[in-house]
Every structure is written in structure tokens, then in C-alpha cells.
Amino acid sequence: MFKWIHKFGSPPFVYGVSKAISPWIGVASLILFAWGLYMGLVKAPPDYEQGEVYRIIYVHVPAAWMSMFVYVVMAISSAIFIIWRLKLADVVAESSALIGASFTFLALVTGSIWGRPTWGTWWEWDARLTSELVLLFLYLGYMALRAAIEHPQSAARAAAILAIVGVINIPIIHFSVEWWNSLHQPATITRADGPKMHISMLIPLFIMLGAFQLYYFHHLLVKMRAGMLMRDRRARWVSERVEGGRL
């Protein structure tokens, strides 16, 4: 068990694994994107109430889900970093911030574009929308904090604590539509009595979610390699890779 953890916590090993699998994950993500978009935008039927406009869910919903998923990954790896001082966990958190912020931004923008024709407003200060905006600020705050502290070790610790504290916002986002009378409708899929969406619309949504998930994973692996090189730039395994032309 400890041997296994030690192996997966060692940058040279993870670097090699990342290099080997990230292209395949990238390709798989592209295939899922193409398939999901075709299924969602062409094959899926229009909605009885919203017509064609609802199709924006095939970008909006996966982006919103990923904005929360990436934050949870960031918070968990930050906790691991704070408690066990595992450097690789900090690399995971650092590499997730920008893409998490991008997913959040995408969810907010697509939601706004959806909101204007269906609800009648671009923006409303309601619980779901505001808590998602706070999530964007948390991501931006995390990145700003890292950039503002000069000493990398202290920067990593301070940012990790921010990431851990901010995770309180995740359940707030999820339950905001139940706790407050939000303009945003209640959950369609993650509910106790099963999804309230027809199967022909649900399948493309899950394909798109898979595509987003793999895209994040691909991005994470590539970005982590840069992070590991940066941190271990004086280590032997890096110079060996550079000399051998195996970056």
C-alpha cells in the first residue's frame, strides 16, 4: 500500500505515465465531443416546452458540473498537500485552477445566453447564479493568491487553505435551488426520484459529460507535467529527460 502511494507520489514516475496516456485521453475526449454534439444538437428531439433553445444544456450542464467537480478535486488535493505535504497533490490543485475557472465562466455565460430567451433576463441576483459567481471568484482568488506570494512553499500553503475553506460553496451551489426559491429550476438529474429528462435527451448529456471529464483529465495531465518540471527543475530526472530529448 505505502509502496504504491510512494510510487504514485513520485514525479518521475507520474511524468512518464502522464506522457504515455495523455494523448489517448485527448483523442478519446475529441471523439466523445464529436459524438455528443452530434447526438445532442442533431439527433435529440426538441423539448415540449422550450423547443430548440434547451440544447444549450449540452454545453451548459457539463460545464456547470465540471466547475464543481474540479473544485472538489482542488480542495481534496489541497487537503492532502496540507496534511501529508505531498508535493504532487499541490501540482494537481495548481493545474486545476485555471481550467476550473474556465468551466465556471462557460457555465455562467451559457446560462446567461439561455436565460435571456427562456426566463426573460440575462442575469438575476438569485441564489444559484450568485453562488456560481462566487465559485468563479474563488478560483480567481486562488490563482491571485498563488501569484501574489513570492515564496512558492508559502504560496502553495496559503492557496491550499483558501481552496479548502471555499469548498463550503459547493453544497451551497448544489442545494441553492432547493433552499431558496431560485429562478433556476430544481435539479433534473441528481434527484432521489430519478431523472426528469427523457432518455433520448439524457444519453447525449452523459456523452458530453464524459467528453468534458476526459478533456479535463487530459488538460490536467499535460499541465501537471509542466508543474513537475518547474518544481524539480534542478533534479536529476529532469536533466536526464532534457538531455535524452524525452520531454
Add this chain to the structure above:
Amino acid sequence: MTPKRKQRLILVSLMLFGCAAAVGLIITAFKQNLEHFHSPADVVAGAVSPGTRFRLGGMVVDGSVVRATDSVNVQFDLTDNRDVVTVQFDDILPDLFREGQGIVAKGQLNNDGDFVASEVLAKHDENYMPPEVAAALEKAGQMPSTAATFGSKTLVDP
């Protein structure tokens, strides 16, 4: 001040600013919660004076929607089954605006007692299905009904 201290100062102020902004936004969200709207009965009873901005919630009266032929201007009646207020709106209505559907309008009363809306909000529910499935459910009488509500809040008196 050394550059390092200055940097820390900027950092701390940024964090303070961020927290303040977050708390402020949450409070705004609470205050402007969609629960806070007046009913047509309130308006007829004179609870709001002309020129004050407020939210008006109600059900669109069947057959009351009058659209102008040369502009997007539209007029309709809102009811809570007790009183009726006429609403005028000069913008594009949301797709989910239907007669018999609950909506919330933001705006103010004019001197004739009509409500001049600057925004009309409709809410959709958590159900997604193809039109054929909706028609089948309708036929079987199992269609989930959302009319005359706005989220958890009922807009009409039973």
C-alpha cells in the same frame, strides 16, 4: 515599505475585498429573492404607490394578451384570482411566457393604475421531454402541472 510587505498588504486587502464582495453578493441574493413580490390584490388595495419599483407576480389571464402590430409592445392581465392588474411591456417576452402561466414582472405603476414592466420573468421546470411524450402524458392526464406557480410559491389563491 519593502516590496515584499507591500505585496502582502495588497494580498490581504484583496482577500478582504473578495470576502466582503462575496458576503455582499449573498446578502443581495437574499434580499432580492424572488419570494419578494406583490400580488395584484396588494396593488389594487393600494399597497404600492405609482413610481415605486417593485415586483408583481401573478398568472397571465387567458385571452388577455394583446400584441401591437407594429412593435414588440404587449399588454396582458395578471391575476391572483382576486384582483386583476394590466401589465404593459415593451420588450421581447421570454419563450416560456404563456397564458395561464405564472410570471413575475419588474417595473412600476403608472398614474392609470397599469403596471409598466421593464422585465418579465418566466421560470421553467425540471422536466425535459420530446413533444410526442408530452402529448402522450397529456392524453393520459399525467402531465406534471406547473401553471400558476413560480417555483415553490403559488401565485393564485385556490
